[in-house]
Every structure is written in structure tokens, then in C-alpha cells.
């Protein structure tokens with residue numbers, strides 16, 4: 160079955176970005192790069208592939224879902240379509256415009272249910288925290304790149320969740336020499 164996978168970098172204390180929305184505290188280089196560059200190369204933006212001289216493999220994800228605040232930094236630097244190799248879905252409650260190749264949706268939960276009912280590779284939930292909170296009931300798998308840093312404050316992994324616990328089972332935990340631990344969980 161097609162799954163919704165929240166694949167994201169996170170601090171020890173559960174923040175995906177600092178208070179300014181940046182993530183300079185997260186290490187790019189290190190042996191955990193094998194996960195980023197090989198297993199999850201479909202989740203690299205086109206400009207990263209261009210810089211690396213690589214191509215997205217098209218084996219892990221064919222769709223990305225992101226909140227408006229996650230797309231915005233790309234727009235701010237003139238990138239209208241960061242993942243052109245994926246079907247790109249952007250959640251917004253309205254009043255935004257995006258490149259015509261991106262799908263703008265007001266109801267990301269309904270959209271994700273429809274995507275999961277269809278055929279294809281898994282759907283990558285890119286973030287951010289607000290959208291992940293709204294989509295929590297639909298998340299099948301978590302792949303957390305846990306960086307060895309405490310941010311103390313910032314954008315939480317899940318924003319605005321008020322309902323009860325969502326239970327997951329750890330399926331794989333991989334500590335890397337860099338200090339990053341890649342944690343994988345499946346919904347129980």
C-alpha cells in the first residue's frame with residue numbers, strides 16, 4: 160500500500176528548525192549522508208541534484224506534500240518548483256499562488272487520503288510542523304534524522320496537535336559516526 164512517510168531532520172529536543180525557521184544547526188556532512196544521498200535521493204531538490212551532478216532515482220517517492228511555510232524559502236530565492244521530479248502538493252488555506260506545475264490544496268488530509276488510495280510510490284511528507292500536525296492521523300511511517308543538538312525552541316516536529324497519542328513501533332535505529340541517528344518508525 161502506498162504510504163505517507165514523514166522524512167525530516169530534527170533536533171534531540173524535537174524541533175525541525177530554529178526560531179527563525181533556519182536549520183544551520185543540522186549537519187549536512189558526515190557518514191549519515193549515505194541515507195540522504197542514496198536511500199532518500201528522491202527527496203533532494205533539483206538544485207541539489209544539479210550541484211552534485213546526480214539524478215533523482217525515482218525509486219522511493221513520486222509525490223511530496225509540503226506546507227506553505229516550507230515552500231516559501233524556495234520561492235524567496237527564486238525557486239518556484241523545488242522538486243520538479245515529484246508531484247508537488249502545497250497546503251494553504253487560500254490566497255496564495257504557485258507555479259502551475261504545483262498543486263495547491265486547502266484540505267491536505269483529503270488530498271493525502273486520495274493519494275494513498277491511488278497507485279504509485281510512497282508520498283513524502285516534507286513538513287513543516289504545522290502540516291505534519293494536521294496530517295498526523297494519516298502518517299504511516301516516520302524517518303527522523305535526529306541531529307545531536309538541542310535547539311531549546313523553534314518549529315516543532317508536530318505543531319498544533321491536541322488529540323491523544325498516535326502510537327508507532329520503532330523498526331530501525333541507525334547511529335552514525337557523525338552523531339546523527341536515523342530513526343524509523345511504523346504506525347502501530
Ligand SMILES: NC(=O)c1ccc[n+]([C@@H]2O[C@H](COP(=O)([O-])OP(=O)(O)OC[C@H]3O[C@@H](n4cnc5c(N)ncnc54)[C@H](OP(=O)(O)O)[C@@H]3O)[C@@H](O)[C@H]2O)c1
Pocket residue numbers: 166167168169175176179180181182225226227228229230232250251252253255264265266267285286287288289290291293314318
Ligand atoms: N528539518 C527539516 O527537515 C524541515 C523540513 C521541512 C520544513 N522545515 C522547516 O519548517 C518550517 C516550516 O514549518 P511550519 O510548521 O512553520 O509551517 P508549514 O507546516 O510548512 O506551513 C504552514 C502553512 O501551511 C498551510 N497549512 C498547514 N496546515 C494546513 C491545513 N491543515 N490545511 C490547509 N493549509 C495548511 C498554511 O498555509 P497558509 O498560511 O497559506 O494558509 C500554514 O500557514 C520552515 O522553517 C522550514 O524550513 C524543516
